[in-house]
Each structure stands twice: as structure tokens, then as C-alpha cells.
Amino acid sequence: MSQTRTETESASSEPNLLPEGWEMVIGLEVHAELATQTKMFSPARNQFGGDPNTNVHPVCLGLPGTLPVVNEKAVEHSIRIGLALNCTVQRCIWARKNYFYPDMPKDYQISQYDKPLNVDGWLDLPGGSRVGIERAHMEEDTGKSTHVGVSGRIHDAGYSLVDYNRAGVPLIEIVTRPEIRGPEQAKEYVEELRSILVTIGASDGKMEEGSLRVDANVSVRPTGADELRTRCEVKNVNSLRSLGRAIIYEARRHVDLYEAGDSPRQETRHWDEEAGRSRPGRSKEEAEDYRYFADPDLVPIDPSAEWIAEIAASIPALPKERRDALIGKGASAEAAAMAVGRQLDALALAAIEAGADADRVLTHVANNLAVDGAQNLDAGHLAELVKMETDGALTATQAKQVLAEMVETGSAPGAVAAAHGFEAMDTGELETLVDQLIADSPEEWERFVAGDDKARHKMQGFFTGQIMKATKGQADGKAVNQLLNQRASR
Amino acid sequence: MNQRFATATNIVAEVSSGARSAVDVVDEHLARIATDDGEIHAFNTVTADAARARAAEIDELVASGSEPGPLAGVPIALKDNMCTRGVRTTCSSKILEEWVPPYNATVVERLAEAGAVVVGKTNLDEFAMGSSTENSAFGPTRNPLDTGRVPGGSSGGSAAAVAAGFASLSLGSDTGGSIRQPAALCGLVGVKPTYGAVSRYGLIAFASSLDQIGPFAHTVGDAALIYDVLAGHDPRDSTSIVQPQASVLTDLGAPIDGLRVGVVKELSGQGNEAFEPAVVQAAADAAEALASAGAKVEDVSIPSAVAGLSAYYMIAPAEASSNLARYDGVRYGLRHDGPNTAAMMRASRTAGFGDEVKRRIMLGTYALSAGYYDAFYGKAQRIRTLMIQEFDEIYQNYDVLLSPTSPCVAFEFGAKADPLTMYYNDVCTIPSNLTGHPAISVPFGLGQAGLPIGVQILGPMLSEPRLFQVAAALEEVAPR
Numbered sequence: 001m002s003q004t005r006t007e008t009e010s011a012s013s014e015p016n017l018l019p020e021g022w023e024m025v026i027g028l029e030v031h032a033e034l035a036t037q038t039k040m041f042s043p044a045r046n047q048f049g050g051d052p053n054t055n056v057h058p059v060c061l062g063l064p065g066t067l068p069v070v071n072e073k074a075v076e077h078s079i080r081i082g083l084a085l086n087c088t089v090q091r092c093i094w095a096r097k098n099y100f101y102p103d104m105p106k107d108y109q110i111s112q113y114d115k116p117l118n119v120d121g122w123l124d125l126p127g128g129s130r131v132g133i134e135r136a137h138m139e140e141d142t143g144k145s146t147h148v149g150v151s152g153r154i155h156d157a158g159y160s161l162v163d164y165n166r167a168g169v170p171l172i173e174i175v176t177r178p179e180i181r182g183p184e185q186a187k188e189y190v191e192e193l194r195s196i197l198v199t200i201g202a203s204d205g206k207m208e209e210g211s212l213r214v215d216a217n218v219s220v221r222p223t224g225a226d227e228l229r230t231r232c233e234v235k236n237v238n239s240l241r242s243l244g245r246a247i248i249y250e251a252r253r254h255v256d257l258y259e260a261g262d263s264p265r266q267e268t269r270h271w272d273e274e275a276g277r278s279r280p281g282r283s284k285e286e287a288e289d290y291r292y293f294a295d296p297d298l299v300p301i302d303p304s305a306e307w308i309a310e311i312a313a314s315i316p317a318l319p320k321e322r323r324d325a326l327i328g329k330g331a332s333a334e335a336a337a338m339a340v341g342r343q344l345d346a347l348a349l350a351a352i353e354a355g356a357d358a359d360r361v362l363t364h365v366a367n368n369l370a371v372d373g374a375q376n377l378d379a380g381h382l383a384e385l386v387k388m389e390t391d392g393a394l395t396a397t398q399a400k401q402v403l404a405e406m407v408e409t410g411s412a413p414g415a416v417a418a419a420h421g422f423e424a425m426d427t428g429e430l431e432t433l434v435d436q437l438i439a440d441s442p443e444e445w446e447r448f449v450a451g452d453d454k455a456r457h458k459m460q461g462f463f464t465g466q467i468m469k470a471t472k473g474q475a476d477g478k479a480v481n482q483l484l485n486q487r488a489s490r
Numbered sequence: 491m492n493q494r495f496a497t498a499t500n501i502v503a504e505v506s507s508g509a510r511s512a513v514d515v516v517d518e519h520l521a522r523i524a525t526d527d528g529e530i531h532a533f534n535t536v537t538a539d540a541a542r543a544r545a546a547e548i549d550e551l552v553a554s555g556s557e558p559g560p561l562a563g564v565p566i567a568l569k570d571n572m573c574t575r576g577v578r579t580t581c582s583s584k585i586l587e588e589w590v591p592p593y594n595a596t597v598v599e600r601l602a603e604a605g606a607v608v609v610g611k612t613n614l615d616e617f618a619m620g621s622s623t624e625n626s627a628f629g630p631t632r633n634p635l636d637t638g639r640v641p642g643g644s645s646g647g648s649a650a651a652v653a654a655g656f657a658s659l660s661l662g663s664d665t666g667g668s669i670r671q672p673a674a675l676c677g678l679v680g681v682k683p684t685y686g687a688v689s690r691y692g693l694i695a696f697a698s699s700l701d702q703i704g705p706f707a708h709t710v711g712d713a714a715l716i717y718d719v720l721a722g723h724d725p726r727d728s729t730s731i732v733q734p735q736a737s738v739l740t741d742l743g744a745p746i747d748g749l750r751v752g753v754v755k756e757l758s759g760q761g762n763e764a765f766e767p768a769v770v771q772a773a774a775d776a777a778e779a780l781a782s783a784g785a786k787v788e789d790v791s792i793p794s795a796v797a798g799l800s801a802y803y804m805i806a807p808a809e810a811s812s813n814l815a816r817y818d819g820v821r822y823g824l825r826h827d828g829p830n831t832a833a834m835m836r837a838s839r840t841a842g843f844g845d846e847v848k849r850r851i852m853l854g855t856y857a858l859s860a861g862y863y864d865a866f867y868g869k870a871q872r873i874r875t876l877m878i879q880e881f882d883e884i885y886q887n888y889d890v891l892l893s894p895t896s897p898c899v900a901f902e903f904g905a906k907a908d909p910l911t912m913y914y915n916d917v918c919t920i921p922s923n924l925t926g927h928p929a930i931s932v933p934f935g936l937g938q939a940g941l942p943i944g945v946q947i948l949g950p951m952l953s954e955p956r957l958f959q960v961a962a963a964l965e966e967v968a969p970r
Contacts, residue, residue, distance in 0.1 A: 067727050098812050107815035
């Protein structure tokens with residue numbers, strides 16, 4: 001573990017959310033459903049939604065006498081994920097994890113235990129930190145229970161309904177080393193991981209549909225210490241926002257316990273988003289012994305070097321590489337991350353390479369383009385638009401309007417602008433308007449001229465707003481500011 | 491060889507040539523079931539109507555000049571732990587008493603394609619856990635050769651069905667001797683194939699790494715006929731052997747001159763009071779007979795073989811404890827309600843499983859538990875590995891090995907009520923399951939009360955053609 005352990009930049013940049021002298025130690029377990037046609041071991045369809053118990057087959061229902069057969073595509077996706085996370089891909093053994101639960105058809109889950117497929121990798125985050133990956137192993141998903149009763153929990157349900165559509169869906173479980181130091185880094189890790197999974201086509205990464213699920217192992221320790229204290233696994237974290245809240249809550253709970261002379265006990269806890277707190281899951285009396293052993297119905301998977309190489313060659317450019325390409329063209333790290341996150345980086349890069357201003361291109365990509373429509377936008381057109389804008393032929397507001405129409409119609413920006421009669425306003429006309437406005441608003445003008453920076457900025461907003469209103473947005477905001485400053489310094 | 495009933499080989503010849511109708515053959519067997527199975531209780535379910543309909547189809551094929559298949563018109567019985575679409579499959583357990591599978595086991599499909607006619611599902615020790623068929627939730631099966639005695643187990647119903655003339659062939663499953671021991675006790679040929687030679691898809695698991703399906707037959711020739719139909723790769727079973735398997739009919743009847751035969755000292759029963767003297771003598775006579783036929787026979791030692799029983803009773807229950815978890819009352823099978831899900835599961839399993847099944851679930855759960863795994867399950871696996879190495883080394887110098895199949899002939903009901911005494915009955919058969927190697931039990935001589943004795947021939951992986959060759963040679967010289 002020590003060989004990949006790194007104190008991270010962003011760890012130190014997180015605001016201290018704990019009382020002085022304490023730091024967080026966080027490890028994440030991410031479960032991602034793999035984007036396959038059929039299930040992990042069964043020919044049933046792997047598809048979200050659908051009427052209950054329609055995407056099933058004797059094998060994933062665990063009917064007596066049925067046997068699992070490994071879905072090769074799921075293994076391929078898993079190897080691709082392992083490679084993208086810089087893991088060593090190794091011969092792996094299927095293991096049974098035994099426990100009784102009604103949504104698990106065999107009352108054991110086929111997983112991997114002491115010989116997982118992918119081990120010892122890492123993931124570099126956009127902020128510059130590196131998180132070690134301990135393992136990324138394959139397993140099958142469970143079904144879903146609906147407990148009909150007082151609390152919606154199994155213990156006091158009047159009856160329960162079980163849907164096995166999800167039972168047997170292929171999963172990869174990606175486990176980090178306990179190297180994450182705060183909620184922001186945790187969220188950054190999940191976002192980056194999600195972006196990789198989507199980029200390589202291994203998973204759709206939808207947290208809201210449960211195809212990406214995050215459990216957080218949280219503990220605390222005195223700042224700078226090397227020890228690992230008792231951790232709690234927080235489950236039922238259904239969004240990035242919940243993840244951040246759950247980590248902070250849990251870490252503070254631990255600190256409170258230690259400071260009161262007590263200590264947390266190792267347990268699984270459930271995050272209650274509404275109440276904003278975690279609650280204990282299974283009690284100690286029911287603590288499970290999973291009795292792992294090698295599944296005798298399956299044989300080990302020993303991927304050949306050729307197969308691994310073939311898969312490696314098929315991996316497209318990963319988000320980091322794509323961000324770096326934009327940064328190399330002058331984009332800020334933030335803007336590059338935004339463009340890649342929205343899958344619009346290729347468009348932005350092409351427009352910049354066609355000579356358009358990087359900042360303006362990235363502003364449009366970040367704010368003015370819907371992801372769906374923008375996929376069809378011609379990069380040359382975008383570059384032309386930005387050039388018109390930087391040349392002063394279009395105001396920012398006009399450019400935004402033209403862009404929206406370009407997406408809709410596929411037309412070139414020049415044609416759209418002409419059709420709207422958008423032309424840079426004549427400077428003389430604008431001067432007249434500004435002078436008129438100054439004359440009509442003596443009090444405001446006084447404040448603009450005499451005020452400090454803050455007041456001047458506020459009043460600048462007022463004057464620009466009035467001019468825009470009068471010109472229906474055709475005025476160039478920059479030109480208005482110039483005129484105001486000119487008049488004020490007279 | 492039992493001369494009272496027609497062999498499957500003869501039935502196929504007659505039905506295929508049109509000399510006799512399949513319907514006639516099946517009716518004859520169904521008639522014997524009707525008169526005698528009330529006493530024997532070989533069957534949990536008799537599928538008389540479906541059998542007659544299937545026989546009629548076979549006859550139509552013959553009449554139309556089509557190829558009716560290598561098992562045309564042969565009445566066959568299936569152990570009731572093999573899934574049959576639309577026909578209840580119980581494992582002789584209350585927990586599956588009413589369960590009707592929506593799919594067929596691979597072997598069931600292979601038999602159907604070969605023209606066989608299924609006459610019913612046979613009794614077994616619950617979930618194949620036992621050596622006498624006394625552990626069936628539906629009552630024991632009687633040995634047709636002496637109805638005061640057990641037919642052996644766990645495939646006792648399938649053995650009795652053939653021995654009583656209810657079916658010409660039957661299928662059993664062998665996890666620790668469950669085909670070979672009842673074959674020995676009922677005077678039949680019984681085959682435990684190489685692990686992976688026959689698909690397990692649709693066989694309700696007892697211990698997945700040990701279970702294999704195989705046939706019971708009156709003769710080695712009949713066993714070979716059905717074996718070729720059963721064996722072969724199945725993509726639905728990940729442990730199924732991919733490489734093509736040679737026909738076992740080819741070398742049947744070939745001379746065994748120069749064949750190297752080892753008599754396993756640790757399994758011979760020599761100087762062991764738990765073995766019936768006549769059994770020990772029969773195995774020695776069989777070795778002698780092979781030597782007379784030209785084989786080179788020598789004593790060999792496989793020290794780890796004696797540890798087989800202990801290793802088996804760790805590994806098999808461990809796998810069973812996991813395999814049988816799914817019978818929880820949630821999706822199918824017996825359900826006894828309770829105030830919550832856990833209580834419902836507990837009540838269903840308490841009511842649904844018999845004592846021996848519960849005993850093994852507890853043993854296996856314990857063997858896999860945190861803190862005990864290495865001492866029990868882990869150690870048993872190491873013994874298993876050692877045993878495979880020792881057998882493989884011996885097979886460098888010997889073609890086949892020989893031993894008694896069971897320490898005794900068919901015993902009386904209740905004679906082995908103590909579980910450990912019962913477990914010891916599998917001492918000779920268990921090593922083949924642990925190593926995954928094939929074995930055949932062949933009748934050879936008579937013991938106490940004139941009951942048949944079986945000797946088994948063991949061989950390395952995929953040595954079935956050789957085993958059938960030796961079995962046929964032994965059958966040829968067996969005392970009658």
C-alpha cells in the first residue's frame with residue numbers, strides 16, 4: 001500500500017471541515033453496472049426499467065439445477081476499466097459470498113474475493129491529486145425489494161415484493177485505497193471515474209438510475225498521523241451532494257465520539273438524506289460471516305496477454321488526455337474540465353484550432369450549448385461565429401442567439417446574423433444614446449463618477465442594462481463601458 | 491449380468507428394425523411398474539402417458555424410415571434431481587415436493603434426441619445425501635433382489651428401477667459413490683464419468699465440484715451405448731470439458747493383453763474388519779481374472795486415499811451449505827410463514843429439510859466459517875490436491891486401478907443408522923470424486939445372502955474408453 005500512497009494537493013486545499021487537529025480518511029467503493037446486452041451469468045436482458053420480473057431467465061432466478069456462464073463482454077468491459085485505471089489485470093477466481101436475503105435468488109452472490117481481476121492502479125484527478133485503486137472486481141447485482149409496511153424497511157414490513165430484473169446484472173466494484181482526504185476530493189474522484197466509465201463505454205454511469213452507486217468508508221485521525229482508525233461504511237448515498245454531506249456528517253460523528261472519550265465501532269451505516277444523518281444498519285448480533293469460497297460452478301478467468309493488448313488498443317482518449325489537449329490550447333483547467341465533462345471538447349478543440357478565441361469558444365461550450373444538439377454543430381461554423389464576435393460584428397448577446405439557431409438549423413453564422421439584421425451598431429448612434437441616458441439620469445451618473453470601485457461597478461450595470469433595453473440587446477456591452485468611462489474622465 | 495430382462499442394446503435393435511414396437515416395449519415396463527413398484531418404491535413420479543406418447547412417436551419415425559436414434563424406444567428412468575420441463579422434480583425433499591421446472595436438464599434433452607423414452611423420476615436420498623435411499627422424505631426404496639434390504643444410495647431408486655425391470659436404463663448422479671455403490675448393491679453396471687464429461691446443467695446440485703451424472707445398466711455394452719449419448723461439451727456448464735471425447739464403444743471387447751492394472755492397497759479392504767470378507771475376496775478374484783486374461787496386475791499404494799473420506803465430508807457439506815441456501819421459501823418450494831422474512835425462511839427450511847440434509851448444512855456452514863476455514867475447508871482442499879497428484883503419479887505406470895466398490899453387499903434397513911457408519915460405506919468410491927477421475931462398478935461374484943458384489947475400475951481423466959474395455963473384459967469372466 002505504501003508504494004502508491006501520496007499526500008495529495010487537493011487534500012491540503014480542502015477547507016478544514018473538522019475541528020482543529022483532525023483529518024478525514026476516506027476510501028470509496030463504487031459499484032457500476034456494465035453496459036452489456038445480457039446479464040453477468042445469464043442470457044436474460046440487461047436493461048433498466050421494464051415490468052417487474054420480465055428480464056429474467058432460469059439462471060438469474062437461481063432455479064435449482066441452473067449453472068452460471070460468464071458473459072465475455074462483461075469481462076472485456078472490466079478489463080478495459082482496469083486498464084483505464086492503470087491496474088494490473090490478473091488471473092481471477094470467482095467466489096461465493098453467502099448470506100440470506102430475499103432479493104438474492106441463490107442466497108449467495110457470485111463475486112471475486114482474494115483473486116480479483118484488477119489490482120493496484122490509480123486515478124489522477126483534474127485538480128492534480130492521485131487516488132490509489134486497490135482493486136476493481138466483477139460481481140453480479142441483486143434484485144430489488146419493496147417492503148410494504150410501516151417504515152419501508154424489511155424488519156417490520158407487512159409483506160415484500162421482489163423484482164429480479166436487476167438480479168445478475170454485471171457489476172464492477174472499484175475500491176480505492178483510504179487516500180481521499182475530504183468530500184470535495186471524493187466528489188471529484190467519483191466525477192472523474194464516471195467520466196472515464198462513460199468515455200470507454202463500459203457503463204452509462206447514471207447515479208439517478210442506480211447504475212453507479214457509491215459507498216464511503218469513513219474514519220478520522222489526528223492530522224498528519226499515519227494510523228488507520230475504525231471505519232464505518234456509509235451506504236445509500238444516491239448523489240454527489242449526498243456523498244459530500246454523508247462524509248462530513250460521518251467524520252464529525254467520529255470526532256465527537258473520540259473527543260468524548262468514546263470511539264466508533266466498525267459497522268455499516270445508511271445515509272438518510274432527508275434527516276441529514278447516517279443510521280446504523282445491521283446490528284452487531286446479526287453481523288454476517290460471508291463464508292467466501294471459490295465458486296465450484298465456474299472456472300478461473302485467465303486473460304491472455306494478446307486479449308489484454310487488444311482491449312488496451314481499443315481504449316479511446318481518456319478525459320485527462322482530452323483536458324490536457326484543451327489546456328495546451330490555452331484553456332483553463334476548469335474550462336477544459338467543463339468541456340470534457342459535457343463531451344463537447346472535440347468540438348471546442350476543433351474550433352480553437354480553426355483560429356477562434358479559446359476563451360469565447362469555451363464560454364459558449366460551457367454556457368450556451370445544450371449537449372444533445374451541440375453534437376451536430378459544425379466546428380468550422382462555431383469558429384466563424386466566435387471570430388465575428390471578437391471582430392465586433394456581433395455582440396455577446398447576439399452571438400448567443402445566433403448560436404442557438406445554428407444548432408437548430410445547421411446554418412452558417414453569417415447567414416443567421418444577416419437574417420436577423422444583426423450588425424454592429426453605428427458608434428455615433430450609440431454615443432447619442434449614452435449621452436441622452438446620462439442627461440436623463442443625473443443622480444445615477446453622479447454616483448458613477450464619484451463612487452468608489454464598488455459603486456462604479458454597480459452603476460455601470462445600471463447604465464449598460466438601460467442601453468441594452470433601449471437597443472433590444474444590439475449594443476455591444478464593451479463599447480458602452482468604454483463610452484461611460486470616457487465620459488466620466490472628461 | 492441379469493438375464494431376466496432384455497438389454498437396451500436388444501431393445502434398440504428390435505425397435506429400430508421394426509421387429510417390435512416401442513409402445514410394446516414401454517407398455518411391458520409400465521406394466522411391471524404397475525404391479526411391483528408399490529412394494530419397491532423406485533419412483534417418485536411415473537410419466538406413463540408421456541412415455542406412451544413418446545414411444546408412439548418413435549414408432550412413427552421407424553415406420554417413416556427416419557433414423558430413430560441410438561436409444562430408440564429404450565425405457566429410461568431419471569433420478570429425481572434432474573430437471574424435467576413440466577414434470578415435478580423433487581430431490582425427494584419436502585422443500586421441492588411440488589416444484590415443476592420450466593426447463594430440461596441437458597442430459598434429458600440428449601436422451602430425448604437419442605430416442606429414449608422417459609418412464610419416470612426415481613427416488614433418492616434427499617438431495618442425494620446418503621448411501622441407502624433411507625433419507626428420502628417420501629419413504630425408502632427397496633432392493634428388488636431382497637426387499638428387506640436397501641438398494642444403496644443415493645441413486646437407489648434409479649438402481650432399483652433397472653434391477654426390477656421398470657426401465658432398461660437409468661440415470662443417477664454420483665457425488666461420493668451414489669451411482670457405483672447402488673449399482674454394486676443391485677447387481678448392475680454403474681458409471682461415474684470424468685468430472686466435466688457429462689453436463690451438469692439441470693442437475694440439482696449437492697456438491698458442485700464432485701457431482702457427475704452417469705448411467706445404470708444391466709451390461710457394460712448397454713452402459714457404453716448410453717454413455718456415448720450423454721458425454722460431450724455443453725456451453726451451459728462452465729465446468730464441461732471442451733475437447734471432443736472418444737466413443738467408448740470402439741474398444742469394447744478388445745483384448746487386455748499387457749494392460750497394467752494396479753490394485754490399490756488402501757482401498758482393497760485387506761485386513762480391514764469393516765469390509766465383508768467375501769467382498770475383499772471378490773476384488774482379489776477380479777484382479778486374478780484380469781491377470782489370467784493377460785493383464786499385468788500389481789499392488790500399488792496411494793497413501794492419501796485413506797484421507798479421502800475426511801476431506802470429502804468437509805468439501806461436500808461446505809458446497810452443499812451454499813448450494814441449498816436458495817431453498818428459502820421466497821421464490822418456489824415449500825413456504826411456512828413467519829412474522830418476518832428471516833422467520834419465514836427459518837420456518838420453511840426447518841419444515842422442508844430432513845435430518846441428514848440439516849446435519850450436512852450445519853457441517854458445511856461450520857467448515858466455511860471465519861476462523862475455521864483454513865483448519866477445515868482449506869485443509870480438505872489441500873488433501874484433495876495431494877490426492878490428485880498421487881493418483882496422477884500412479885497413472886504414469888498403470889492404465890487402470892482396481893478396488894471393491896462398497897465394503898459390503900446390500901444391508902438391511904436401519905443397519906447403518908449411525909451417520910458415521912453410513913459415511914464409511916463410501917470409502918472406496920470417494921477418491922474418484924475428489925480427483926475428478928472416472929470409475930465404473932461391475933458386478934463380480936456374490937457375497938452374504940447370495941447378494942451381488944461390485945468391483946470398480948478406476949482410471950485417469952477421460953480414460954473412459956479404456957475403463958469400458960476393462961469392464962467388459964471383467965464382465966466376460968465374472969462368475970455366474
